[in-house]
Amino acid sequence: MTKTTMRALIGGSGAPQLVEVPLPQAGPRQVRIRVAAAAVNPFDLAVAAGTLADYGVARRLDSYGLGFDAAGTVDQVGDGAVFRVGEEVIGLAARLEVPTKAQAEYVVLDAEAVARAPRGVPAVEAATIPLNSLTAWQALDRAGVGPGRTLLVTGAAGAVGGYLVELAALRGARVVAVAGAGDEEFVRGLGAEWFVARGESVASAVRERVPGGVDAAVDAAVLGLAALDAVRDGGAFVALSAGVAPVGLRGIDVATVFFRADADQLGEVVRLVEAGRLTLRVAEVCPLEKAADAHARVASGGVRGRLVLVP
Structure with a gap:
């Protein structure tokens, strides 16, 4: 029937x-x-x-x-x-x-x-x-993340955060990851060069590791201004949720990225998964x-x- x-x-x-x-x-x-x-x-x-x-x-x-x-x-x-x-x-x-x-x-x-x-x-x-990898891919594009750039990822142990760290590292970026203290080994394994434990003063901790501040931040944990303060003047900041993006102080380019369907990008992610490059x-x-x-x-x-x- x-x-x-x-x-x-x-x-x-x-x-x-x-x-x-x-x-x-x-x-x-x-x-x-x-x-x-x-x-x-x-x-x-x-x-x-x-x-x-x-x-x-x-x-x-x-x-x-x-x-x-x-x-x-x-x-x-x-x-x-x-x-x-x-x-x-x-x-x-x-x-x-x-x-x-x-x-x-x-x-x-x-x-x-x-x-x-x-x-x-x-x-x-x-x-x-699909959702998490495309969100990460498109956020990194919007933030201009590429070889040699420094990137702050908050919520780095989460589903979107993990993709952000891995994809940024694959693009040749140097990543500062913010996550729970127990997640340090995991996020370093994803490709993070530096680690900041959740609860620390993010801006101070990031600027100790990257003097002058990072080139860009993707704020998966919705830290807002605390994460923005870790970004250098004229850098980039990407929020991933509606209504949470901070004011673009110090000439920082602030944007909110919502996922969109993109078969070509999804196909690229699939190839990385098949190659064992994504977790x-x-x-x-x-x-x-x-x-x-x-x-x-x-x-x-x-x-x-x-x-x-x-x-």
Whole structure:
């Protein structure tokens, strides 16, 4: 019998809800993915809580689809999409105002948001790649991070922070990492040259290691002005959340970077994963039915790696 419905997680009023909805269909230049795994990100908590409108990033709706990261198998191909049914892929469900997203049995994505999955990598690990790696990649681009540049990464042991450290080091940058005291060995292993323990005076500690201040900072831990003070005059500062960017003092170029789907960048990340140059971290795997528990774990903080939901 032909399948006509699927299970999907929605939010907007608090905890995630598992609902039965019509099976989505791929349109032109789209693919439908049978989801094998979908990561849970802190942003999912804001979507589920219904607070997107408070930050001006979405209209106030009755419900929103949940989940940004998907790993799975192409199940249906629309006209003009250069994928094949049966191909293993990963993708980023970047839009906010859609009824269902990646935390579902199936998701429809524009082909430009999808890339071939890394060979030999289980779906639960591949599902941790799209949102966090693209956020890091695009933040580093905006900050002008390249060979010989110095970069401050706050929240360096987190999922986005870990990608920031590794990708910056691969670009030839010298990284100062801020994380919990127990994370020093880990973030140095990712490529950080210097380490500052969370709780220290960030600007003073950074300037002791990099006289005059770093060329740029990406503030994954939302330290704001404390991190900005570690940046040299005329440097660059990137925030990753709405409404938290500090004033651009001392000629510092301050920007907020939100993720966007980019198949070419995602393909580059996949190649780095296949080459063993990037670290994928899964904290725990849960069924869709346990999504509320997964959200609670993420909200409690201190999770290293991503919780991943499997249909």
